[in-house]
Amino acid sequence: MSRRYSALALFRNSLTGNRDWDPVWRSPEPKPRYDVVIIGGGGHGLATAYHLARDFGVPRVAVLEKGWIGGGNTGRNTTIVRSDYYYPASTAFFDRSVTLYERLSRELNFNIMFSQRGMLTVAHSRAELDWQRRLVNAAQLAGVDLETVTAAEARRLCPILNDSSGMRHPIVGGMLQRRAGTVRHDAVVWGYARAADRLGVDIVQNCEVTGIDRDAVSGAVTSVRTSRGVIGCGKVGVAVAGHSSVLADMAGFRLPLRSFSLQAFVSEPLKPVLDIVVSSAVLGVYASQSDKGGLVVGGNADPYASYAQRGNMPAAEAVAAGLVELIPAFSRVRLLRQWAGIVDYAHDSSPILGLSPVPNLYLNCGWGGGGFKAIPAGGETFAHTIATGEPHPLIRAFSLDRFRSLALVDEAAAAGIEH
Numbered sequence: 001m002s003r004r005y006s007a008l009a010l011f012r013n014s015l016t017g018n019r020d021w022d023p024v025w026r027s028p029e030p031k032p033r034y035d036v037v038i039i040g041g042g043g044h045g046l047a048t049a050y051h052l053a054r055d056f057g058v059p060r061v062a063v064l065e066k067g068w069i070g071g072g073n074t075g076r077n078t079t080i081v082r083s084d085y086y087y088p089a090s091t092a093f094f095d096r097s098v099t100l101y102e103r104l105s106r107e108l109n110f111n112i113m114f115s116q117r118g119m120l121t122v123a124h125s126r127a128e129l130d131w132q133r134r135l136v137n138a139a140q141l142a143g144v145d146l147e148t149v150t151a152a153e154a155r156r157l158c159p160i161l162n163d164s165s166g167m168r169h170p171i172v173g174g175m176l177q178r179r180a181g182t183v184r185h186d187a188v189v190w191g192y193a194r195a196a197d198r199l200g201v202d203i204v205q206n207c208e209v210t211g212i213d214r215d216a217v218s219g220a221v222t223s224v225r226t227s228r229g230v231i232g233c234g235k236v237g238v239a240v241a242g243h244s245s246v247l248a249d250m251a252g253f254r255l256p257l258r259s260f261s262l263q264a265f266v267s268e269p270l271k272p273v274l275d276i277v278v279s280s281a282v283l284g285v286y287a288s289q290s291d292k293g294g295l296v297v298g299g300n301a302d303p304y305a306s307y308a309q310r311g312n313m314p315a316a317e318a319v320a321a322g323l324v325e326l327i328p329a330f331s332r333v334r335l336l337r338q339w340a341g342i343v344d345y346a347h348d349s350s351p352i353l354g355l356s357p358v359p360n361l362y363l364n365c366g367w368g369g370g371g372f373k374a375i376p377a378g379g380e381t382f383a384h385t386i387a388t389g390e391p392h393p394l395i396r397a398f399s400l401d402r403f404r405s406l407a408l409v410d411e412a413a414a415a416g417i418e419h
C-alpha cells in the first residue's frame with residue numbers, strides 16, 4: 001500500500017535523492033476472472049473503478065487499457081470544468097461534478113490543481129444575449145452560479161478582449177461562471193489510478209479488448225477477449241469515449257453515436273496575461289493560460305466523422321483566426337503543438353450513461369468534447385449503476401432508452417462549442 005503524500009514525506013525523500021517513493025500504481029498481470037471489468041483507462045474508467053471498490057466494496061475489479069492510462073481524451077483535453085448547462089438533468093449532474101472536483105485533491109491525497117479562475121463566454125449579438133439570459137435563468141433556478149455580464153464588465157474581467165469598433169462580431173455582453181476553471185488532466189488520471197490501486201483494483205495497461213463473449217441462452221456478458229488472453233467477468237463497464245461504437249459492435253448492438261476528431265493547440269509560453277477562461281461560440285474558439293504560460297486553445301470538432309487522431313491545417317487556421325479576432329494581442333504568438341482526440345457525439349449532445357441492451361454490460365459514452373468536467377460525477381454514478389444494476393438517479397435522463405422515447409436532453413446550444 002502506498003504512503004500518503006505529505007510535507008514530511010517530501011522532506012524525508014529529499015534526503016535520499018527521491019529514490020524511495022512507492023510506485024504510484026502496480027502493473028499486475030491480468031487475473032483469469034474479475035467481478036467487474038472496466039474497459040478504458042481514461043478518467044471515467046478509473047473513477048468508476050475507484051468508486052466500485054470504495055463505495056460498494058466490489059472485491060475484484062480490473063481496468064483494461066489498450067495503451068497507457070490517460071492516453072485517450074483525458075490526456076488530450078483542454079481541461080475546462082464548468083456546469084453552465086440548460087436542462088435540470090444536466091445542471092444537476094455537471095454541478096455535482098464541479099462540487100466533487102472542489103474536494104478531489106483532498107479526497108485522493110493528490111493535487112489536481114483545480115484553478116477556479118472563472119469562465120467568461122462572450123456574446124456577439126442581441127440574439128445570443130437573449131439565449132444567454134435564458135441559460136443563466138435556467139442555471140440559477142437549478143442553483144448554479146451563472147450570471148450575465150455587460151460588455152464593460154466582460155472587458156474588466158478580460159482587459160485584452162478585442163475592443164475595436166470595427167470588430168466583425170462586436171462583443172455586446174456575456175455570461176460568467178465564477179466556480180468554473182481548469183484542472184490538471186494528468187493529475188486526475190494519476191490520482192484516481194493511485195487511489196483505485198490502493199483499494200486493490202488491477203490496472204492493466206497494454207491490454208486491448210478485441211472481443212466480448214456472451215452466454216448463448218441469457219445473452220449476458222461472460223468474458224472479454226483481449227490482447228493478453230481471455231478474461232472472465234461478472235459485469236463489464238465500457239468507458240472508451242470515441243471508440244464506444246467499436247465496443248458496442250463487439251457486443252452485438254449499435255449506438256446512436258458518431259465519432260469525430262477534435263483538436264487542441266498550445267502556444268509558446270507567455271508571461272501571465274490571461275487569468276480567466278474565455279470562450280466565444282460565434283468565433284469558434286476558447287482559451288486559457290496554463291501554469292507553464294502556454295495558451296491552451298480549442299475550437300470545434302472536424303465537420304466529418306473520422307477515427308483519424310491527428311491535427312490538420314483547416315482546423316488550425318479556423319481556431320487561430322477566431323483567437324486573433326477575440327484577442328488581437330495574440331496575433332504574433334506562435335502555436336507550439338497541435339493534437340487531436342476522438343470524441344463521440346449523440347444527436348442531443350448529451351452523454352449516454354447506464355444500462356445497455358446486453359445484460360451485465362453498462363455504458364459510459366457520448367461525452368463529445370465535454371466529458372472531462374464530468375469525470376468525478378461520471379465515476380460516482382456509473383459505479384452505482386454497475387454495482388446495483390439500477391441507473392443512479394442523477395443519470396436517469398441520460399439512458400440509451402431516450403432515443404426510443406425521444407425524451408432527448410438537447411444541450412447542443414448550451415455547449416455552443418466543445419469544452
Ligand SMILES: Cc1cc2nc3c(=O)[nH]c(=O)nc-3n(C[C@H](O)[C@H](O)[C@H](O)COP(=O)(O)OP(=O)(O)OC[C@H]3O[C@@H](n4cnc5c(N)ncnc54)[C@H](O)[C@@H]3O)c2cc1C
Pocket residue numbers: 039040041042043044045064065066067068069070071072073074075076077078079080081207208209210239240241242243262263264298339340341342343364367368369370371372373374418419
Ligand atoms: C481536444 C479535446 C479537448 C477537450 N476539451 C475538454 C474540456 O475542456 N473540458 C471537458 O470537460 N472535456 C473536454 N474534452 C472531452 C474529454 O476529454 C472527454 O470527454 C473525456 O476525457 C472522456 O473521458 P473517458 O475516460 O471517457 O475517455 P478517454 O480518456 O478517451 O479514455 C478511454 C480509454 O479507452 C481506451 N480504449 C479504447 N478502446 C479500447 C479497447 N478496445 N480496449 C481497451 N481500452 C480501449 C483508450 O485507449 C482510452 O485510454 C476534450 C476532448 C478533446 C479531444
